Amino acid sequence: MSDIVLDVKNLRVEFPTRKGVLTAVNDISLQIRRGEILGMVGESGAGKSMTGMAILGLLEPPGRIAAGSIHLSGDRIDDLDDRAMQPVRGQRIGAIFQDPLTSLNPLFRVGDQLVETICLHTNLTKTQARERAKDLMREVGIPAVEERIDSYPHQFSGGMRQRIVIALALCAEPELIVADEPTTALDVSIQAQITALLKRLCRERGTAVMLVTHDMGVIAETADRVAVMYAGRLVEVGTVDEIVRRPKHPYTTGLMGSIPSLRKDVEELQMIPGSMPRLNDIPDGCAFNPRCTQAGARCRRDVPSIGAGPTGVACWLAQEGACA
Amino acid sequence: MIAFLLKRTANAAFVMLAVALLAFVIFRFFGDPVEMMVNEQATQADRMELRERLGLNDSFVTQYTRFVSNAAQGNFGISYRNQQDVMVLIKERFPATFELVLVATVISLVVGIPAGVITAVYRESRLANMLQLGSIVGVSLPSFVVGILLILAFSVSLGWLPAFGRGETMDIGWWSTGLLTPSGRAALVLPAISLSTFQVTLVMRLVRAEMLETLRADYVKFARARGVPARRVHWRHALRNCLMPVITLTGMQIGNLIAFALVTETVFQWPGMGMLFIQAVTFVDIPVMAAYLMIVSFIFVALNTCVDITYAWVDPRLRDDTARAGGRNG
Ligand SMILES: Nc1ncnc2c1ncn2[C@@H]1O[C@H](COP(=O)(O)OP(=O)(O)O)[C@@H](O)[C@H]1O
Numbered sequence A: 001m002s003d004i005v006l007d008v009k010n011l012r013v014e015f016p017t018r019k020g021v022l023t024a025v026n027d028i029s030l031q032i033r034r035g036e037i038l039g040m041v042g043e044s045g046a047g048k049s050m051t052g053m054a055i056l057g058l059l060e061p062p063g064r065i066a067a068g069s070i071h072l073s074g075d076r077i078d079d080l081d082d083r084a085m086q087p088v089r090g091q092r093i094g095a096i097f098q099d100p101l102t103s104l105n106p107l108f109r110v111g112d113q114l115v116e117t118i119c120l121h122t123n124l125t126k127t128q129a130r131e132r133a134k135d136l137m138r139e140v141g142i143p144a145v146e147e148r149i150d151s152y153p154h155q156f157s158g159g160m161r162q163r164i165v166i167a168l169a170l171c172a173e174p175e176l177i178v179a180d181e182p183t184t185a186l187d188v189s190i191q192a193q194i195t196a197l198l199k200r201l202c203r204e205r206g207t208a209v210m211l212v213t214h215d216m217g218v219i220a221e222t223a224d225r226v227a228v229m230y231a232g233r234l235v236e237v238g239t240v241d242e243i244v245r246r247p248k249h250p251y252t253t254g255l256m257g258s259i260p261s262l263r264k265d266v267e268e269l270q271m272i273p274g275s276m277p278r279l280n281d282i283p284d285g286c287a288f289n290p291r292c293t294q295a296g297a298r299c300r301r302d303v304p305s306i307g308a309g310p311t312g313v314a315c316w317l318a319q320e321g322a323c324a
Numbered sequence B: 001m002i003a004f005l006l007k008r009t010a011n012a013a014f015v016m017l018a019v020a021l022l023a024f025v026i027f028r029f030f031g032d033p034v035e036m037m038v039n040e041q042a043t044q045a046d047r048m049e050l051r052e053r054l055g056l057n058d059s060f061v062t063q064y065t066r067f068v069s070n071a072a073q074g075n076f077g078i079s080y081r082n083q084q085d086v087m088v089l090i091k092e093r094f095p096a097t098f099e100l101v102l103v104a105t106v107i108s109l110v111v112g113i114p115a116g117v118i119t120a121v122y123r124e125s126r127l128a129n130m131l132q133l134g135s136i137v138g139v140s141l142p143s144f145v146v147g148i149l150l151i152l153a154f155s156v157s158l159g160w161l162p163a164f165g166r167g168e169t170m171d172i173g174w175w176s177t178g179l180l181t182p183s184g185r186a187a188l189v190l191p192a193i194s195l196s197t198f199q200v201t202l203v204m205r206l207v208r209a210e211m212l213e214t215l216r217a218d219y220v221k222f223a224r225a226r227g228v229p230a231r232r233v234h235w236r237h238a239l240r241n242c243l244m245p246v247i248t249l250t251g252m253q254i255g256n257l258i259a260f261a262l263v264t265e266t267v268f269q270w271p272g273m274g275m276l277f278i279q280a281v282t283f284v285d286i287p288v289m290a291a292y293l294m295i296v297s298f299i300f301v302a303l304n305t306c307v308d309i310t311y312a313w314v315d316p317r318l319r320d321d322t323a324r325a326g327g328r329n330g
């Protein structure tokens, strides 16, 4: 069989609310191969976290998967109930969340949280699990493991805590890791270290990674391919080179303009004027059209589709050269 | 941790001195103790002599110091009413109140905590709705009404449980316990339930509110994400984070329970300190009242201090306020 670890097809996540159904994730398809790091970018509220949560089966009700499918190494997982999904979480899919300060339970020693996770997913005894926990802690770069294993989360710095969260995600050698803004809450000086660590560990293991971030710099350094989200939809997918050097979608072009390291000649960061529409207020046609300098009549009428290929762009102008 | 213990103990001692001052002022200036103690025929000279003998002519500070040091040794003087040593009276009555409050507290935790978790986690379930309804009834019924209803149901109609008294007790040293005899335990059931009703709903509501808060925490979601089963997440990871306010509440409320026991003890003719106090009030038996005030306050303060210390023990973050330096730079 192929080496496709994550296969998301036409995923749609909805929130029924009193004022109508909000579509937080709209018709998203993506694939991640073994050992591949897919970067997911987009402004806050674009639906990146919802996509991750849907994959983990942790959407908060009333949020639900309304359409589409999710396959993990060929096994369908989106229709599993909570009980059936629980051995998948942690064992086949590891998760890393944004804020390491709040991801760890403050009242349990980090060692106990590691041992708990290891014991849940393997047949190791407590003693063996503890040894494995120490190995993992060493591997993610925690010094003086013998002492630190019995420390509480508050006794670690933010960067160290995120290393422990990474160790927790790796406990059962999962096929896929969903990392939702793993460095956003950290000091700028530590962000690169943590991203590099995550990249190295996943490369060594051949783990597929969905790396959610709104930091294009992190993407440029870490990802193999990039998926750009806007207002619940994918607007562009491509290799990191294509996206960073030759972005096709005007929104991606705008995002690239906001990376200082890639545009050293520009004094000020170019920000895209305006803001992303709210979910209950998405314009007809291309959702980006009110902010797009090149928008034409067609953009306000028809929704451009991204297609099913490994690369693609949802833009009339990029697809057909005209949008009038 | 040692510095913390010392600080808390010093605070507690200071509060107790203030309470002692209050009790002393009441004791000393609410009516003249000499008038209460002598009979009609006593001469002025007799009174003066008694006054001197009781040390009532000493300075305020001397008298206060003496009161404090006596109180610290458990010496609260002689009851005006039946001329017995006040401490002997209290010792007779204290175990009854203590056991009542203890059992009521245990009931409130054993029933209140799971009820709180269930109403928070299974919000829409029928059981949760029933518990919610029960808690509304529980807070709105005054405890004497609960007591009377319990007596009507289980003593008068069904005849299962006694409606008054402590049953048979056994003495262990000076402590007379009703927990070791069947009739003592039977007698404890209704008063303890009646006293705990309000407490159960309080614990349940607190646990529910805390759980709802905690369930939104990232570490709960992250625990789910690393594959911890829902039940374990709720009853272990989330509940542990809710217990601190419950400890506080329980600790603080034990003082209230002792105070509320007044009502329960009256309804069930329970021979505890509350009954003793009510009798003391009707006879203006000042030494007994002062002793009650001192002892109940002491329990309040001691519990508060224990709660603070337990806090530090449960929450590692409070234990060492000096954040570790290790790994500061990631
Ligand atoms: N409980 C909810 N009810 C309705 N809408 C929600 C809820 N949770 C999130 N959303 C919406 O879903 C959208 C996607 O959010 P999210 O996936 O967190 O974005 P991000 O790309 O920043 O991670 C947002 O517009 C947010 O407002």
Ligand code: SF4
Binding pocket: A249, A250, A251, A286, A287, A288, A289, A292, A293, A294, A295, A296, A299, A304, A314, A315, A316, A317, A318, A323
């Ligand atoms: S479809 Fe039209 S509005 Fe949308 S990004 Fe392309 S050019 Fe702009």
Ligand SMILES: [Mg+2]
Binding pocket: A045, A048, A049, A050, A180, A181
């Ligand atoms: Mg997000």
